[in-house]
Amino acid sequence: MMALLEVKDLKVRVEEREILHGLTLTVNEGEVHAIMGPNGSGKSTLSHVIAGKPGYEVTDGQILFKGEDLLEMAPEERAAKGVFLAFQYPVEIPGVATMTFLRTALNAQRKARGESEYSTPDFLKKVREVSKSLNIPQDMLKRGVNVGFSGGEKKRNEVLQMALFEPSLCILDEMDSGLDIDALRIAADGVNALRSPGRAMVVITHYQRLLNYIVPDFVHVMSRGRVVKSGGKELALELEASGYAQFEAA
Amino acid sequence: MPAVQETVERVKRIDVDQYRYGFETLIESDKAPKGLSEETVKFISEKKNEPAWMLQWRLEAYRRWLTMTEPTWARVDYPKIDFQDLYYYAAPKPKKTISSLDEIDPEILKTYEKLGIPLREVAMLEGVEPKPGEEDPARRKIAVDAVFDSVSVATTFKAELKKAGVIFMPISEAIREHPELVQKYLGSVVPTSDNFYATLNSAVFSDGSFVYVPPGVRCPMELSTYFRINERNTGQFERTLIIADKGAYVSYLEGCTAPQRDENQLHAAVVELVAHDDAEIKYSTVQNWYPGNAEGKGGIYNFVTKRGDCRGNNSKISWTQVETGSAITWKYPSCILRGDNSRGEFYSIAISNGYQQVDSGTKMIHLGKNTTSRIISKGIAAGKSQNTYRGLVTAHRKATGARNFTACDSLLIGDKCGAHTVPYIEAKNSSATFEHEATTSKISEDVLFYCIQRGLSQEEAVGLVVNGFVKDVLQQLPMEFAVEAQKLISISLEGSVG
Numbered sequence: 001m002m003a004l005l006e007v008k009d010l011k012v013r014v015e016e017r018e019i020l021h022g023l024t025l026t027v028n029e030g031e032v033h034a035i036m037g038p039n040g041s042g043k044s045t046l047s048h049v050i051a052g053k054p055g056y057e058v059t060d061g062q063i064l065f066k067g068e069d070l071l072e073m074a075p076e077e078r079a080a081k082g083v084f085l086a087f088q089y090p091v092e093i094p095g096v097a098t099m100t101f102l103r104t105a106l107n108a109q110r111k112a113r114g115e116s117e118y119s120t121p122d123f124l125k126k127v128r129e130v131s132k133s134l135n136i137p138q139d140m141l142k143r144g145v146n147v148g149f150s151g152g153e154k155k156r157n158e159v160l161q162m163a164l165f166e167p168s169l170c171i172l173d174e175m176d177s178g179l180d181i182d183a184l185r186i187a188a189d190g191v192n193a194l195r196s197p198g199r200a201m202v203v204i205t206h207y208q209r210l211l212n213y214i215v216p217d218f219v220h221v222m223s224r225g226r227v228v229k230s231g232g233k234e235l236a237l238e239l240e241a242s243g244y245a246q247f248e249a250a
Numbered sequence: 251m252p253a254v255q256e257t258v259e260r261v262k263r264i265d266v267d268q269y270r271y272g273f274e275t276l277i278e279s280d281k282a283p284k285g286l287s288e289e290t291v292k293f294i295s296e297k298k299n300e301p302a303w304m305l306q307w308r309l310e311a312y313r314r315w316l317t318m319t320e321p322t323w324a325r326v327d328y329p330k331i332d333f334q335d336l337y338y339y340a341a342p343k344p345k346k347t348i349s350s351l352d353e354i355d356p357e358i359l360k361t362y363e364k365l366g367i368p369l370r371e372v373a374m375l376e377g378v379e380p381k382p383g384e385e386d387p388a389r390r391k392i393a394v395d396a397v398f399d400s401v402s403v404a405t406t407f408k409a410e411l412k413k414a415g416v417i418f419m420p421i422s423e424a425i426r427e428h429p430e431l432v433q434k435y436l437g438s439v440v441p442t443s444d445n446f447y448a449t450l451n452s453a454v455f456s457d458g459s460f461v462y463v464p465p466g467v468r469c470p471m472e473l474s475t476y477f478r479i480n481e482r483n484t485g486q487f488e489r490t491l492i493i494a495d496k497g498a499y500v501s502y503l504e505g506c507t508a509p510q511r512d513e514n515q516l517h518a519a520v521v522e523l524v525a526h527d528d529a530e531i532k533y534s535t536v537q538n539w540y541p542g543n544a545e546g547k548g549g550i551y552n553f554v555t556k557r558g559d560c561r562g563n564n565s566k567i568s569w570t571q572v573e574t575g576s577a578i579t580w581k582y583p584s585c586i587l588r589g590d591n592s593r594g595e596f597y598s599i600a601i602s603n604g605y606q607q608v609d610s611g612t613k614m615i616h617l618g619k620n621t622t623s624r625i626i627s628k629g630i631a632a633g634k635s636q637n638t639y640r641g642l643v644t645a646h647r648k649a650t651g652a653r654n655f656t657a658c659d660s661l662l663i664g665d666k667c668g669a670h671t672v673p674y675i676e677a678k679n680s681s682a683t684f685e686h687e688a689t690t691s692k693i694s695e696d697v698l699f700y701c702i703q704r705g706l707s708q709e710e711a712v713g714l715v716v717n718g719f720v721k722d723v724l725q726q727l728p729m730e731f732a733v734e735a736q737k738l739i740s741i742s743l744e745g746s747v748g
Contacts, residue, residue: 051703054695079705091700095718101704104714109705144718161704 003064004029004200005050005169010061012042012049012225019045021225022061027169030197034211034236035204037222038244043204044088046222047173051085052078065169080112084167086158088174093145098157101145102127106164130163134190152183159190170194170201176210188213208240223247282339288312291453294339298422298456301429311442311452318446324609325638325670326578328551331516338454338487414470416500417462421489424460431462435493439522439559439586447518447580448555455489455520463498463529472728474503488519494529496562501532503731517576519554527562527589532570534727535583536735538742539575546605546634549577556583557613560592560621568595569612570726572735574742577606582640584613587621587649594623597726599735601716601742602635602667611641611672616652616682625656628720631667632743638670645682652682660690661719663712663743713740 005027012020020042027033037043049056050063052075063070070078093101107117118126131141136156146154155175162170172191176184191214195201203214211219211233219235220227221244228247229235282293291312295305320331411418417428425432442452463469494500517539523531533556542549552575558567569583585594596612614623623643631637637660645652660669671688693715701711717724717736724732 053699053703074707075699075702076705076707079703085703087700087703091694091697093697093701093715093718095721096714101701101714104710105701105704105706108707108710112705165704 002029004066006064008062010063011059012045013057013059014055019225023226025220025227027200027202029200031218032195032201032203032214032216034216034219035202035222036219036236036239041222042225043222044173047085047171047204050171051075051083077112080109082168084162084165084170086162086170086172086175088177090146090154090158092147094147096145097142098145099127099141102161102164109165127164131160133193134160134163135186136160151178152186155179155183155187156190159187163194168199170199172201172203174204176205176207184210185213208236211236221247282337284337285334286338286454290338294454294456297339300425303433304425308453311449314443315449315453318449320446324580325636326580326607326609328578336516339456410470415464415467416469417460418473419460421458421460421491435491435524439524439557440520440555445555447553448520451487451489451518451520455487458489461492461500461502463494463500465496465498467498469500472501472503486517490521492531493524494526494531496526497528499530501728503534503728505536516551521556523558523567525558525560525562525565525567528564529562530566531558532568534731535571536731536738537571537573537575538738541575541604541606542577544604550575552576552579552581554581556581557586558584559586560589560594563589564591565589566593570597570723572738573600573608573610574738579608579610581610582612584615585623586615586617587623588617590618591620592618593621596625597723598627599720599723600637601630601739602637603632603742604635606635609638609640611639613642614654616645616649618649620651621649623654626722627658628723629660629669630663630716630719631660631669632663634666636668638672640672642674643684644676645678647678650679650681654684656686658688661716662690662692712743716743
C-alpha cells in the first residue's frame with residue numbers, strides 16, 4: 001500500500017502561538033482515518049495547513065503528498081494535485097452561479113494538470129450524472145454558490161464538488177456541524193459512495209455520531225496539538241463512553 | 251466560466267506596467283498652438299470649416315469660462331491644472347480625404363487592431379458570417395464611428411443607416427450638413443454655462459458623434475464610438491449629441507482607451523441625449539483609460555458631463571457604465587425626467603485600483619408626473635484608491651407619483667482603500683416614493699481561500715467574486731460587450747490582493 005499523505009513531526013504557529021507541537025500521521029491510499037479531539041486540540045489547524053490556508057506558519061516538520069513536498073506548493077496547486085478540503089462552513093459567493101463555479105474550478109484544475117478543459121456539453125453531462133447520484137436538484141446549481149442554501153444543501157454541495165473533482169485525498173472538516181440527522185445521513189451516503197481503493201479520507205469530528213455513518217479504518221485522538229492515541233474504529237466508541245478528559249489530563 | 255481563464259491569460263500577457271493599451275502611434279499630427287485663448291477657439295473652428303454661428307457659440311462659451319472657477323466639491327485630490335500648458339486640438343494630418351477604410355493611415359489601423367476593434371468591424375465590413383454553431387443571437391451589427399484623437403477618421407455603415415433614415419456622423423460634419431438639427435439641440439441639455447468643464451468643452455470641443463433617429467425608427471444596429479487619446483498633452487474634448495425623435499430607439503456604446511503617459515491628461519467630454527415622446531436611448535460606456543502607474547504617476551483626468559433629457563412623455567433614457575480606468579473620474583450621467591411617465595436608469599460599475607480616485611454617480615431629476623428612476627451602483631475599491639458614489643434624486647412639486655429605487659453597493663479589496671456613499675434625496679411633493687439601499691462589504695479571506703482550495707488562482711478567485719458582485723449591472727450591457735467588460739474588470743484588479 002502506498003502512503004498518500006505523510007505528516008512528520010509537524011509544528012505550526014498562528015500569530016506566535018504554537019498550535020501543533022510535533023504531529024505525525026500517515027494515511028495510505030484507500031484508507032479512511034477519523035481524527036477526534038476536543039475544541040482547540042488543533043484538528044482544524046491540521047486540515048487548514050494541509051490545504052494551504054494563509055496565516056499558519058510551519059516552524060518544523062514536513063508534509064509529503066504522494067511523496068512530494070506539499071508545503072512547497074501553492075494552495076491551488078495542491079487542489080489540482082488532488083487535495084480536497086470539505087469546509088466546516090462553506091462560504092457564500094453571491095452572483096456566481098454554482099454551475100459556473102464548478103466549471104471554473106474543474107477546468108482550472110484540469111488545466112493545471114495539463115489536461116484538456118471540458119467542453120460545455122461534456123461538463124453539463126458530467127454534472128448532471130453526479131448531481132443525480134447525490135439527489136441534488138438542477139435548480140440548486142443555478143443559484144449563487146451556497147447563497148440561501150440550508151446547512152444540508154451546503155454540505156451536499158461540498159460532496160458534489162468532491163465527486164466532480166475526483167481528489168485522491170478528501171479532508172472533511174466537522175462535516176456534521178449544523179446538520180440534522182437526515183441531512184447527515186444523506187451527506188454521509190454521498191461520502192461513502194466516493195470511497196475507493198485509490199482515494200483516502202480524513203474525517204475530522206468532535207462526535208462519534210458521524211462515524212456511525214462514515215465508518216473509519218483508523219481513529220486518532222488529538223489533544224493539545226499532538227496525536228495522543230491511535231486505534232481502530234472501536235476507539236471512537238470508547239471515547240464516546242469515557243470522554244476526552246483522560247487525554248486532557250495527560 | 252471560460253472568460254475567467256481567458257482573463258488570466260490576458261493578464262499574463264500584459265507588460266510590466268500592466269496596461270495593454272499603452273502604446274503610441276507615430277503619425278504626424280496637426281496641433282493648435284499651446285494654450286487657450288480666443289485664437290485657439292478660432293483655430294479649432296477654422297480647422298473644422300465651421301459656420302459663423304458655431305464660432306460665435308464657442309466664443310460665448312469661452313468668455314463665460316473665463317469667469318468660472320473649477321469645482322472643488324468632489325472627493326478627489328490633484329495638483330492644479332495649468333490650462334495654458336495644454337494643447338486643445340490635435341488631428342492626424344490626413345493625406346487626402348478619406349472615403350474608405352483602405353485609405354486610412356496603416357499606423358492608425360494598427361492602433362485599432364491593438365485595441366481589438368477591427369476584429370469585429372473588419373469582419374463585418376467583409377461580410378464575414380459566423381460559422382454555423384457559433385451563431386450568437388446577440389452578435390448584431392455594430393457601426394463604429396472611430397475617433398482618433400480629435401477627428402473621426404472612419405465612419406462605417408453609413409449607407410445602411412442612411413436607408414433607415416438614421417444620421418450617424420462626426421459632429422463636425424453634422425454642424426455643416428445638418429445645422430438646423432445641431433442648432434436646435436446642441437447645448438439644450440447641457441447649456442454652455444452649465445459647469446466649468448462643460449463650458450470649457452463648449453469652447454474647444456474638437457469632435458465627437460452625432461446621432462439623429464427619426465420618428466418611429468428603431469436604429470437597425472448598435473452604434474459605437476471608440477475614443478483614444480494619442481497625442482501628448484492634448485486635452486480630449488469630445489462632444490456627443492444623440493436625439494431620438496418620437497417613438498425612436500437607439501443603443502449607443504462608447505469605449506475608451508488611452509496610451510500610457512507620464513503627464514496627466516485632461517479629458518472633459520460632454521454628452522447630451524434627447525428623447526422625445528415614446529423614445530428610448532440606451533447609452534453604454536466602457537472606459538479603461540490609463541489609470542496611472544503603480545506609484546500613482548500619470549493617468550487621465552476624466553471630468554465629464556453626461557446628461558439625458560427625457561423631453562417627451564413615456565420616454566426612457568438608460569445609462570450603463572463600466573469605469574475601470576482614469577486616474578481621476580468625475581462623472582455623473584444624469585436624467586432629467588421632464589415628460590410624464592418618463593423613466594431614467596443608471597447602472598454603474600466603478601472600479602478603482604492603485605491610486606485611482608473615482609467620484610461618480612448620477613442625478614435623477616423628476617419633473618413630470620409618474621416619472622420613475624432606478625439606480626444600481628456597484629463600486630469596487632482596491633489598492634490605495636478612493637471610490638465615491640455621489641447621487642441626487644429629486645422630485646419637483648409637480649412630479650406627483652414620482653418613484654425612485656436606489657441600491658449602492660461597495661466592495662472593498664484590501665485595507666488601504668476607501669468607499670464612500672453620498673446620496674442626496676429631495677422630495678418636494680408628498681406623493682413621491684424614494685427608496686435607498688446601501689451596503690459596504692469586503693472580499694473576505696475565507697471566500698478567496700474557498701475558491702483557491704478548489705483550484706482557482708488568487709487572481710481568478712478575485713475576478714470570479716467581483717464578477718458575481720457586479721452581475722446585475724453587467725446584464726444591462728449589450729451582450730457582445732458584457733464579455734469584454736467582464737474581462738476588463740478582472741484585468742483592472744490584477745495585483746490588487748496579496
